[in-house]
Amino acid sequence: MLLxxxxxxxxxxxxxxxxxxxxFLFSWIGxxxxxxxxxxxxxxxxxxxxxxxxxxxxxxxxxxxxxxRKKFKASIRTTPLMEETYIGMxxxxxxxxxxxxxxxxxxxxxxxxxxxxIIRKGDKFIITxxxxxxxxxxxxxxxx
Numbered sequence: 243m244l245l246x247x248x249x250x251x252x253x254x255x256x257x258x259x260x261x262x263x264x265x266f267l268f269s270w271i272g273x274x275x276x277x278x279x280x281x282x283x284x285x286x287x288x289x290x291x292x293x294x295x296x297x298x299x300x301x302x303x304x305x306x307x308x309x310x311r312k313k314f315k316a317s318i319r320t321t322p323l324m325e326e327t328y329i330g331m332x333x334x335x336x337x338x339x340x341x342x343x344x345x346x347x348x349x350x351x352x353x354x355x356x357x358x359x360i361i362r363k364g365d366k367f368i369i370t371x372x373x374x375x376x377x378x379x380x381x382x383x384x385x386x
Contacts, residue, residue, distance in 0.1 A: 245288065249279035249295075266310040267303065274299030325352075325372055332368050332382050335361045345377065354379045 256272035259265075278295035286294075328347055337343065339361040345354045347369070354369075358380040361367050366382035 245282045245291065246279055249275045249282060249291070253279070266314060267307055269310075270302035270306045271299045273302045273306075325377075328369050328377065329371060330369065332366050332384075335363055335365050335367055338363050339367065339379070342376075345379070347377075352377050356380070 253272040253275035256268040260268040
């Protein structure tokens with residue numbers, strides 16, 4: 243009876259930690275504790291219970307954690323980084339841009355990689371994305 247209570251307490255503590263942190267990790271360890279509790283009810287030795295606890299916890303984490311993370315964390319909206327807000331903005335080229343250049347965006351100089359045709363001084367270009375710590379740009383061909 244004492245070991246059954248131990249496994250129940252372990253399961254409750256693990257689920258409680260998961261609820262407090264929203265890590266989606268500790269509940270799977272709690273599942274291992276519940277299975278170990280059932281092993282205790284079948285009068286298996288404590289060593290076997292601990293082994294079952296470990297194996298079931300590892301399998302549950304391996305399967306359940308990626309599933310839960312994908313399912314629940316995908317719905318959380320993230321605030322875009324400052325650099326990500328620049329994507330889609332159109333600028334005038336201050337110099338000829340062939341492959342790599344430095345561009346000034348909101349008073350800050352950024353490295354940029356031209357992914358399209360050569361951009362001449364005075365032409366418009368658009369920031370199309372971020373590649374590492376550089377903006378990717380293309381010559382703007384929209385309505386002027």
